[in-house]
Amino acid sequence: RKYVYDFAEGNKDLKDLLGGKGANLAEMTNLGLPVPPGFTITTEACQAYLASGREPDGLADQVAARLAALEGAMGKRLGDPDDPLLVSVRSGAKFSMPGMMETVLNVGLNDRSVVGLARQATGSGDQADPVGGERFAWDSYRRLIQMFGKTVCEVPGEEFEHALDEAKHARGTRDDLDLGADDLHGLVEAYKKIFRKHTGRDFPQDPREQLDLAVRAVFDSWNAERAVLYRRQERIPADLGTAVNVCSMVFGNLGSDSGTGVAFTRDPASGAQGIYGDYLANAQGEDVVAGIRNTVPLQELERLDKKSYDELLDIMARLERHYHDLCDIEFTIERGKLWMLQTRVGKRTAAAAFVIAGQLVDEGLIDLDEAVHRVNGAQLAQLMFPRFQLDHEFQAVARGIGASPGAAVGKVVFTSARAVELAAEGERVILVRRETNPDDLQGMIAAQGILTSRGGKTSHAAVVARGMGKTCVSGADALEVNVPARRFTVAGQTVAEGDVVSIDGTTGNIYLGEVPVMPSEVVQYFEGTLDPERTDDALVRSVHRVMTHADQRRRLAVRANADTGADAARARRFGAQGIGLCRTEHMFLGDRRELVERLILARTDDERETSLAALLPLQRADFMEIFREMDGLPVTVRLIDPPLHEFLPPLEQLAVNVAVAQERGEDVAKEEALLAAVRRMHEENPMLGLRGVRLGLVIPGLFAMQVRAITEAAVACARDGVTARPEIMVPLVGAVQELETVRAEAEKIIAEVVGEGGVEVLIGTMIEVPRAALTAGQIAEAAQFFSFGTNDLTQMGWGFSRDDVEGAFFWRYLELGIFGISPFESLDRDGVGRLVRIAAEEGRAARPDLKLGVCGEHGGDPDSVHFFHQVGLDYVSCSPFRVPIARLEAGRAAV
Numbered sequence: 001r002k003y004v005y006d007f008a009e010g011n012k013d014l015k016d017l018l019g020g021k022g023a024n025l026a027e028m029t030n031l032g033l034p035v036p037p038g039f040t041i042t043t044e045a046c047q048a049y050l051a052s053g054r055e056p057d058g059l060a061d062q063v064a065a066r067l068a069a070l071e072g073a074m075g076k077r078l079g080d081p082d083d084p085l086l087v088s089v090r091s092g093a094k095f096s097m098p099g100m101m102e103t104v105l106n107v108g109l110n111d112r113s114v115v116g117l118a119r120q121a122t123g124s125g126d127q128a129d130p131v132g133g134e135r136f137a138w139d140s141y142r143r144l145i146q147m148f149g150k151t152v153c154e155v156p157g158e159e160f161e162h163a164l165d166e167a168k169h170a171r172g173t174r175d176d177l178d179l180g181a182d183d184l185h186g187l188v189e190a191y192k193k194i195f196r197k198h199t200g201r202d203f204p205q206d207p208r209e210q211l212d213l214a215v216r217a218v219f220d221s222w223n224a225e226r227a228v229l230y231r232r233q234e235r236i237p238a239d240l241g242t243a244v245n246v247c248s249m250v251f252g253n254l255g256s257d258s259g260t261g262v263a264f265t266r267d268p269a270s271g272a273q274g275i276y277g278d279y280l281a282n283a284q285g286e287d288v289v290a291g292i293r294n295t296v297p298l299q300e301l302e303r304l305d306k307k308s309y310d311e312l313l314d315i316m317a318r319l320e321r322h323y324h325d326l327c328d329i330e331f332t333i334e335r336g337k338l339w340m341l342q343t344r345v346g347k348r349t350a351a352a353a354f355v356i357a358g359q360l361v362d363e364g365l366i367d368l369d370e371a372v373h374r375v376n377g378a379q380l381a382q383l384m385f386p387r388f389q390l391d392h393e394f395q396a397v398a399r400g401i402g403a404s405p406g407a408a409v410g411k412v413v414f415t416s417a418r419a420v421e422l423a424a425e426g427e428r429v430i431l432v433r434r435e436t437n438p439d440d441l442q443g444m445i446a447a448q449g450i451l452t453s454r455g456g457k458t459s460h461a462a463v464v465a466r467g468m469g470k471t472c473v474s475g476a477d478a479l480e481v482n483v484p485a486r487r488f489t490v491a492g493q494t495v496a497e498g499d500v501v502s503i504d505g506t507t508g509n510i511y512l513g514e515v516p517v518m519p520s521e522v523v524q525y526f527e528g529t530l531d532p533e534r535t536d537d538a539l540v541r542s543v544h545r546v547m548t549h550a551d552q553r554r555r556l557a558v559r560a561n562a563d564t565g566a567d568a569a570r571a572r573r574f575g576a577q578g579i580g581l582c583r584t585e586h587m588f589l590g591d592r593r594e595l596v597e598r599l600i601l602a603r604t605d606d607e608r609e610t611s612l613a614a615l616l617p618l619q620r621a622d623f624m625e626i627f628r629e630m631d632g633l634p635v636t637v638r639l640i641d642p643p644l645h646e647f648l649p650p651l652e653q654l655a656v657n658v659a660v661a662q663e664r665g666e667d668v669a670k671e672e673a674l675l676a677a678v679r680r681m682h683e684e685n686p687m688l689g690l691r692g693v694r695l696g697l698v699i700p701g702l703f704a705m706q707v708r709a710i711t712e713a714a715v716a717c718a719r720d721g722v723t724a725r726p727e728i729m730v731p732l733v734g735a736v737q738e739l740e741t742v743r744a745e746a747e748k749i750i751a752e753v754v755g756e757g758g759v760e761v762l763i764g765t766m767i768e769v770p771r772a773a774l775t776a777g778q779i780a781e782a783a784q785f786f787s788f789g790t791n792d793l794t795q796m797g798w799g800f801s802r803d804d805v806e807g808a809f810f811w812r813y814l815e816l817g818i819f820g821i822s823p824f825e826s827l828d829r830d831g832v833g834r835l836v837r838i839a840a841e842e843g844r845a846a847r848p849d850l851k852l853g854v855c856g857e858h859g860g861d862p863d864s865v866h867f868f869h870q871v872g873l874d875y876v877s878c879s880p881f882r883v884p885i886a887r888l889e890a891g892r893a894a895v
């Protein structure tokens with residue numbers, strides 16, 4: 001197997017094998033750009049090493065052969081005492097993981113080659129600079145021992161830093177640049193002692209051994225703690241491994257005619273065109289990152305070195321034309337000669353992504369299909385979060401980590417219980433904790449936002465909040481949180497329970513008091529209050545353009561989950577093409593709950609019929625409202641699916657009430673009857689109990705009432721000139737016989753109500769029980785459509801409770817990498833997805849015109865939308881706010 005590729009052998013499409021950096025170095029090499037020669041060791045070599053704990057067979061020989069070729073090309077040998085070739089050894093995974101893995105520079109220096117390097121760096125003739133040359137060589141050597149010691153041999157970095165500080169102290173300076181060659185020579189000796197003390201051996205003098213150990217250290221760094229954390233955060237698979245780039249060194253620290261810099265080909269924050277970059281003369285890359293000295297704007301380079309500047313601009317323009325995208329680059333100038341060290345398609349903000357996509361279309365570099373690819377639903381979601389309307393009045397009192405975006409305002413509470421209590425009273429609350437744990441889940445759900453003084457982007461609070469789409473600022477360490485006293489202090493001020501704060505989950509800013517919130521421009525556009533043709537907002541114009549094209553291209557229709565006229569209306573404004581799920585049990589909350597309670601507990605036909613008769617007109621009015629808003633579009637109404645415990649009073653509470661009343665000698669006959677009934681109906685496991693179709697089959701007249709209400713509403717609408725297209729959906733079906741029973745009754749009622757009127761009512765089922773998916777062929781005989789209920793399908797497919805597990809143990813599963821993401825958030829393609837695929841295929845085989853949709857939460861998840869496109873569903877249905885995201889992703893899946 002080929003493990004080593006010369007830069008000239010690769011190209012930008014080989015990122016899986018060569019990593020992002022290696023693939024792009026290869027691409028630039030082949031474009032004829034000035035890239036220092038080198039080679040890349042593949043990710044496959046890393047994977048093999050990580051699997052077996054040793055370098056794969058053949059790797060050493062291949063490296064030797066490549067190294068020999070490199071030495072030939074450069075006319076120098078690695079570590080040669082007279083004129084050494086030095087190399088850098090850098091990590092580079094498929095996805096950029098900035099600063100997470102290791103780099104070793106100046107490999108090839110030892111006690112002898114440092115002398116040769118000094119001589120070479122001194123130069124000759126008029127330009128000769130023996131002082132500078134010596135200094136440079138010893139400085140390079142001490143950097144090697146330091147980096148190598150730290151990254152390859154785990155020598156504590158502070159010891160080197162400490163020695164460096166001492167050397168500076170002895171010289172009476174704070175600036176590295178004031179250290180002369182002798183100081184640095186002395187520092188090398190001190191570093192070597194530190195190295196020996198910690199490793200029990202001398203610093204390796206054999207250049208090839210240095211190289212091999214550095215390569216191995218880069219491999220190992222794939223599993224360094226921070227890299228593991230970062231991958232989990234960014235959802236980068238844990239098994240990719242990193243490539244290793246071995247590149248001949250060029251030096252930006254050889255004097256004032258040398259330097260190093262970074263640049264973007266346009267502004268990554270706004271997308272505006274121009275020259276964006278920083279330059280630092282007489283420095284190496286790490287100096288820029290470490291912020292040792294202040295950089296100057298890239299424009300300055302024009303004055304310092306016009307030739308290199310012009311060449312750089314020319315290369316940047318070429319790269320943009322070649323990659324058809326914004327690029328970021330790293331470069332070094334060595335004695336007036338420009339070298340390109342890295343390029344990649346640059347990271348950018350969500351807003352810039354849309355703006356740049358539009359610009360590139362205008363510039364003719366990409367077409368609209370490509371523009372749709374260049375943005376994604378997650379970015380669009382970010383642009384839809386409400387924003388704080390900030391003016392001079394509001395100054396942040398502190399700043400934490402923007403862990404989950406959004407703008408939340410509410411009264412401060414310090415315990416989960418208090419959050420639940422106040423929220424139940426209709427208050428908006430912000431849950432403030434030092435850090436959260438699974439016990440806080442209820443409070444997190446009840447709160448508008450979560451604020452913690454500890455923990456980063458992967459803390460429990462952050463992970464869970466993101467999962468719930470809830471605003472979260474974590475790790476605000478300026479806050480002194482005192483939970484028992486129910487207050488926190490920040491910047492000398494005390495904030496007590498009940499005081500109002502505002503937190504911005506995007507920037508991490510924390511404000512005291514209520515900052516007004518406004519819908520983002522993008523939401524105003526979707527709402528129809530901001531005209532894209534009339535605004536000079538480049539972002540809105542770009543969003544409009546991309547969305548229009550996505551709509552033209554997508555095959556999947558997008559519907560919304562909505563249970564009220566208001567939600568339906570918003571969904572329609574946001575582009576929904578119908579309703580994919582109207583959860584009728586949501587229509588029975590509030591004051592109507594009692595009607596359902598009575599119905600469920602009814603012991604006589606009379607009691608039951610009275611409650612049903614009371615419910616019918618209410619239901620009919622509900623449906624008419626929704627049908628009107630969705631005039632002409634299909635509306636899937638799901639027959640009632642309440643887990644019983646959501647509708648019955650809690651058993652314990654009831655028992656206590658009865659006991660207390662008895663104690664007082666009150667008449668409790670009615671309460672006792674209720675208690676007995678609730679006891680009779682009590683279930684240990686209500687989510688797997690009497691719900692969905694089972695309830696419909698057990699309680700006579702319940703489904704019939706709903707079918708009648710739906711059909712009567714449709715007929716009444718038709719009379720008003722409104723086209724209602726109801727689709728009646730039966731929940732929780734596991735066997736075709738269940739559906740057949742419900743259907744027979746429903747068809748009779750529909751025929752009776754519709755009579756001659758031209759209203760068409762479809763009857764279909766949810767596929768949300770694994771058995772339904774596996775017997776979809778049979779079920780399709782009785783169903784005109786399927787809608788996948790992926791919430792229950794996930795719950796029952798995995799066998800874990802959707803109401804309990806997210807806070808209880810998912811954080812641990814995420815930590816362990818068992819999930820990259822909660823399967824309730826993004827469809828588990830391998831397992832639950834397989835059930836969907838089987839049901840779609842077998843359902844269609846039995847009934848070719850079977851309509852297929854999905855109405856679980858996954859209908860609005862970008863990755864899941866792509867999957868539903870692939871398995872050939874007709875539509876996805878999601879919450880109104882996710883409709884634009886689903887439209888965009890459906891378009892992306894199709895182009």
Ligand code: PEP
Pocket residue numbers: 581583641768788789790791792793855856857
């Ligand atoms: C589902 O199970 O995916 C579904 C849409 O139904 P509910 O979430 O109401 O159980």
Ligand code: MG
Pocket residue numbers: 768789791792
């Ligand atoms: Mg369900």
